[in-house]
Amino acid sequence: MIGVDGEPLSAVALDALARAEVVVGAARHLEAVPVPATAERVVLGSVEAGLERLAGRRGVVLASGDPGFFGIVRLLRSHGHEPVVHPARSSVQLLFARIGRSWDDVTVVSAHGRDLRPAVNVCRARPAVAVFTAPGAGPAEIGAALDGWPRTLVVAEDLGGPGERLVTLPAREAAARDWHPLTVVLCLRDPDAVPARGWYAGGEPVPPAGGWALPDEAFDHRAGMVTKAEVRAFVLARLGPRPGALVWDVGAGSGSVAVECARLGAAALAVERRADDAARIAANAATHGVDVRVVAGEAPAAFAGLPRPDAVFVGGGGPDVVAAAAAAGPERVVVALAALDRIAPTRAALQAAGLAVDGVQLAASRFADLPDGSVRLAATNPITILWGTSR
Template structure:
């Protein structure tokens, strides 16, 4: 028996859809989709709520599933195939296509993420990290919630309500204002760092890929720093491996100094908060982020007090501060914590604090020696200061 998935775009249907619906024994869809098409009187109608009963009803019958836009784009096609079906797909225009057509804007530079039936946090973190992001929303994960979560990040939202419907409306406003309004449940949201920026010309949809050209664990000289106060490349390489920064996650860099770890995490696609107490170093963090073409939100203040109220992290690097900072970081509950320690007397307390907080703790001492040229052209080994790295995972 044939299972056909029909994309519905407002009141219009793609070619072949009407005949598939007319021949169907069963038509499945949301109430608004069932109301928008001519379902034959002989066909059973199943309104989508819980999906499992609908999946069971499809087996062995000539059926049509109605879905919004392109059902293969964050849509029901994946779920159907996971249940063993091999549907014929008749797509309409996706809501994202329609949205950008209304705006008259190209969108190959835009990352597209979904918070529909998924956690909102990863979608918001992509908005925090990237200059242009389209979000497919859901009740409880819509413009108001996205606007609230972007507090502290300068973002403009373009909200498209009821695209293709009678209540279609496009609204542009600061993210903070979106948090205070009520919205239609059917929305697509565009988050923009700079609404006046010309879309970047690239070669890969969604913006530049990560990791970026040049790799990671960049040379120390790639960062402006204060008298050598920069996390050395060898330490950064291990820290990045244990932090595992990636798109959809938020990383804190606590005691950021030059911000080298923060910048590297941002280059790997994560959203990043850098916490630093020195005013001159906060300026360096911002300058280093700008120099490397990434965004790092800088929080001026001393940890642990400055950590209060910050967005929930997925991973945290502690590059400065004593055990009280480690304790506050562990209390924030990230999945991964990395602590860099030069002082030996802080190793045991930091390890114990992480273990008491439920982390499995491992560690290593790094003592790297770099090649250094002598005046006659020969080379010697120049030792860097040893650093102990602890990492805790949950």
């Protein structure tokens, strides 16, 4: 494979090229290597069509960097080929060598030929993320999507090529600039941080140590205004937080649901109208070492301009808030209700949004110590949980 840093082909790769009957690659790759005069040159437009020309022939496929890392090796194998791979340095490896930074803590995602949203959501959730980009899913689009999240981008343009340039700038500024079509983006929450010595590539694994549905006392809250652990456990199961997803926590209170979603790898956004609770959410997120974007305002007006969620939890607000949350386009909406008279209108709002609706009532009893050292069961308030999923 062709190095992105002027790295010459190995003797083994040159020998394979010399014996090839067909050589497949992008035009810039074909121009960079000595293609035998007797070999058919296939310029990749449609990758599928190009690979069809390999059938039954001794072929070489040219790619830059390491084609086994978000590269063409998977596609070759899916077409029944058994490739012999001669990798070069990948662009991600070269980027971190250029800036002199370790990268075992960095999550690597690809937006090349894929939906940009999951990659951006990982950038919103993780402190250090490298992104393979593509035209229409490059630094400008990533910078625009990160509006509201304080992030710094390191944009590596044309690594190893004549136009190589590394630019470090706030994410919001990247949105207003034009960029080379060949870029790799490093998104950092704190560009000056020295990553801790870890053991797991890509940052801390999920699920997190200590599990989820943390005790109520793990969160600072106002007079017991926190989604109880037993309810939170069920809500998390219905929300399905995961890397690449964005979860809204509406009427967040202490932000316990948003924090738990972030601990499970999702990007999390909390909407809260009370200034004191908004401050608590930020403090709780910091305590647990996760990012939660806090939007101060009253739902549903506060939803204006927010990025589309994959799931929404509504812990406070009436049917109008539920309807507006469903209209934002999530795959699922989960609502926790203490008041019985809100159940029917909330169910109707979810059904009117075209969602398949289900529900359950949770009534948990906790151990409580008695003076003689024995224990009794102390009932918590019953909570009704409704959820709607896209059909």
